[in-house]
Amino acid sequence: MELGILSLESSFTTPFCEFTYLLELQVSNSSCTFNYFYMKGVGLVGIKENNRIHTHIQGEKKAGYQVYRTYGCKDLQYDMTIRKCTYREVYEFIHSNFKLPKRKITNGSIRLEAEIDENGKFKMRTKIENTDPKYQAQELEAIRVLNSMPHFIPAKFYEKASSGTFILPLEFRKRKIRSTEWHLNNLFPKGNTN
Numbered sequence: 001m002e003l004g005i006l007s008l009e010s011s012f013t014t015p016f017c018e019f020t021y022l023l024e025l026q027v028s029n030s031s032c033t034f035n036y037f038y039m040k041g042v043g044l045v046g047i048k049e050n051n052r053i054h055t056h057i058q059g060e061k062k063a064g065y066q067v068y069r070t071y072g073c074k075d076l077q078y079d080m081t082i083r084k085c086t087y088r089e090v091y092e093f094i095h096s097n098f099k100l101p102k103r104k105i106t107n108g109s110i111r112l113e114a115e116i117d118e119n120g121k122f123k124m125r126t127k128i129e130n131t132d133p134k135y136q137a138q139e140l141e142a143i144r145v146l147n148s149m150p151h152f153i154p155a156k157f158y159e160k161a162s163s164g165t166f167i168l169p170l171e172f173r174k175r176k177i178r179s180t181e182w183h184l185n186n187l188f189p190k191g192n193t194n
Contacts, residue, residue, distance in 0.1 A: 001029045012037040012046045014056040015065055015157060019045050052165075068116045068155040068164045090149070090168070097145045100138075109171040110139050112146070118161040120151040142170055 003025065010024035022045065023038040035048040046056035069076070073085035115123045124143050146168070155164040 001027065003027050006035070010037060012048075012056070014046065014053070054167075065158075066156040068120070068152050068166075070152055071150070074153055086152075090146075090166075093149060094142065094145050094170070097148065098141060100141075109169065110142065112139075112142065112168045112170070114146060114166045114168065115163050116152045116154060116166055117163045118154050120154040120161075122146055122149040122152065122166070138170075142168075 006024040006026050008021075008023055010022045011018060011020045012022055013019075019037065019039055021039075023040075025036045025038070027034045027036070032050050034054070035051075036044060037046045037048075039045050042057075044057075047054040067079050067082050067086075069082045069086050070089040072089050073082050076082045076085055112124065117123055124146060154161040156162065
């Protein structure tokens with residue numbers, strides 16, 4: 001793993017604003033690179049993973065942004081509550097629809113990235129964490145289940161539907177599937193399922 005300071009004058013753009021004169025740190029290993037952006041007096045304002053926005057500060061959302069959600073979470077108002085509810089419903093959907101392969105499963109994990117498009121359709125994009133070939137059956141089953149998800153309520157930016165990224169970590173343990181974390185882009189503490 002390598003760590004280094006890239007710049008003291010970097011910029012970072014979110015759907016809400018552009019930050020300038022930021023400290024940019026880079027952490028990389030053989031499979032991915034993370035860039036962390038810090039603002040003096042504020043702290044961490046954003047993270048990029050392999051040059052794509054991974055997470056960013058969001059403020060009060062008065063700029064007109066609403067996060068995507070499942071229909072079971074449609075009446076919630078606060079982004080953190082909506083995201084937590086949406087992830088819980090996605091994991092419940094996986095638990096109830098996932099069919100384990102016939103052969104014995106050994107411990108392992110996969111991490112998938114999907115997009116929820118402007119119509120609320122869940123579309124698999126890529127796997128972000130490479131898995132051992134012995135997990136291919138579990139990965140294909142997870143993708144099958146996720147592609148059968150009901151539509152979401154799409155994100156909105158100034159009342160116009162927009163797409164959003166969905167990162168899904170899954171962990172396999174001896175004939176069971178469970179989530180490794182109940183959070184989106186490190187916004188929730190690990191193990192918090194409320």
